Amino acid sequence: MRVNIGELLAARGAIRTVAYSEWVESPAEDVMLLQPVTGELVLASTGRSVCLTGQLRTQLTLYCGACLAGYEQPLEFAVAEEFRRALPLSAAGAGGERELDADDFVVLVGPDDTLDLTEIVRQDLVLALPIAPRCREGCRGLCATCGADLNLGPCDCAGDSADPRLRLGVPGFAGLPARRITEKE
Structure with missing residues (x-):
């Protein structure tokens, strides 16, 4: 799902809500999505950037890290990202070493002002997966x-x-x- 944020970048305080329901590529070989990722995403303009927030959910098949049994698990996760237009190379400054600041953690948008929400959601889904999944509490x-x-x-x-x-x-x-x-x- 691609979304153009050009109008949002131009209008400080503008808000756009997107109903999200997409099948996302499986984040790992041993993880299977049983239903599409669904939820609501909010795009809000700060003037310089656009903030993307939301709560998403899906149903997964995972394998227990202790007994190796497959099991189903619901997964709910948050999305929180910030985007802004990339600066022209001449304005970006020279290379070399420098200290990182908050702007270095903002995702840059290309000249077409389009975001691929599916890829952003897939990355946040990967981060939300349990490190050591368990089929149940107390699995021996x-x-x-x-x-x-x-x-x-x-x-x-x-x-x-x-x-x-x-x-x-x-x-x-x-x-x-x-x-x-x-x-x-």
């Missing part, structure tokens, strides 16, 4: 030894580790004599 995950789903009950390996050093009762580092480090070392 998979056994590290045999891979059994511990949510279904205890596994047959009874916690035996493939690495004998990790078994309970086997002296490992705990069996080493204590050694103090002195200042000379």
Whole structure:
């Protein structure tokens, strides 16, 4: 969905509301959108720039980071961006090092004054995804030894580790004599 903000940039205080309902490209291989991203976006002119704000929602299929089961999850996320026209190269100043200011975090709009809202929404959707998704609170995950789903009950390996050093009762580092480090070392 593309929106021209040329008129908004010219009229300080102007506001435009956009009903958003679009299918967005899946942000990752293991994330599937089950319905379009929907919500309302507000474009407001400050005179120098246009602020885009809104609340959007969708339904996703994710995979649990503990047990690897697929599950559906609603996702609601905020959009907040600021846009302004790009300055001509002669007015942009010379290159080199300089300290960043607030203007450096404003997205520049090309000469056609058009925004691609779908790409902006996709980027904000990526930022809203959970880092370590869980199918439910208290998910016990998979056994590290045999891979059994511990949510279904205890596994047959009874916690035996493939690495004998990790078994309970086997002296490992705990069996080493204590050694103090002195200042000379």
